[in-house]
Structures are given as C-alpha cells and as structure tokens.
Amino acid sequence: MDIVYIKGLKVETVIGIYDWEREIRQTVCLDLKMATDIQQAAASEDIDSTLNYKSVSDRLISFIETSEFLLVETMAEEIAQIILNEFGVRWLKLKLGKPGAVPMAEDVGVIIERGERF
Numbered sequence: 379m380d381i382v383y384i385k386g387l388k389v390e391t392v393i394g395i396y397d398w399e400r401e402i403r404q405t406v407c408l409d410l411k412m413a414t415d416i417q418q419a420a421a422s423e424d425i426d427s428t429l430n431y432k433s434v435s436d437r438l439i440s441f442i443e444t445s446e447f448l449l450v451e452t453m454a455e456e457i458a459q460i461i462l463n464e465f466g467v468r469w470l471k472l473k474l475g476k477p478g479a480v481p482m483a484e485d486v487g488v489i490i491e492r493g494e495r496f
C-alpha cells in the first residue's frame with residue numbers, strides 16, 4: 379500500500395459551537411494520508427493513473443470554505459466521505475486541527491481513519 383498525502387492544508391471557514399464563532403471565520407488545518415497504488419503512475423508518468431493531490435486539495439478547499447459546521451467531528455466525517463466516494467480512495471487517515479481554538483494549546487482537533495487498509 380502506498381500513500382499520497384497532503385500536509386498542512388489551511389482553510390478559513392465558519393466553525394464552532396459558540397455564538398461568536400458563527401460571526402467569524404477561523405482556520406482549520408488538515409493533514410491527510412490516502413492509500414493508493416503509485417506503481418502504474420511511476421511507470422507511465424501519467425497523472426490520470428494516480429490520485430491527484432491538487433484535485434483533492436481544490437475539492438476540499440471549496441467544500442470547507444463554503445461550509446458552516448458546529449463541530450470538527452462533523453467536518454472531518456464529511457471530508458472523509460468526499461474522499462472515499464469521489465476519489466475512489468479505499469483508506470484514509472485525516473487529522474483536522476483548529477489551531478487557536480484553545481489559546482493555551484498549540485492545536486486541538488480530531489484524527490480519524492476510514493475505509494479498509496489493503
């Protein structure tokens with residue numbers, strides 16, 4: 379199993395449970411590992427033979443920028459389902475951080491795995 383990854387993808391969005399959070403945009407930061415097989419692309423150098431991290435990034439940026447979730451849990455789950463359903467990924471690990479949410483902490487958030495490893 380090979381991995382295509384995206385690290386430190388930062389997107390501004392409306393997220394949070396408090397009234398004041400519904401009035402501002404905050405940064406969420408994604409680290410994403412997606413299982414794939416890179417051998418065909420490595421041999422052919424054909425971008426269509428692999429998982430295009432630019433395409434995944436663009437889709438997620440668009441989705442997150444227009445979303446208005448209360449919880450990071452819900453956003454993480456929805457992101458995972460987009461990757462599994464739209465990009466044919468069979469397993470992923472997603473870290474979704476909300477840096478700045480807890481001033482005394484460097485970062486807070488969730489880490490989830492979805493799908494089956496192969």
Ligand SMILES: Nc1nc2c(c(=O)[nH]1)N=C([C@H](O)[C@@H](O)CO)CN2
Nearest residue numbers: 393394395396448449450451479480
């Ligand atoms: N497990 C979670 N805990 C908290 C969340 C969350 O989304 N998941 N959200 C908040 C607030 O919105 C917080 O980010 C504001 O500081 C608190 N706890």
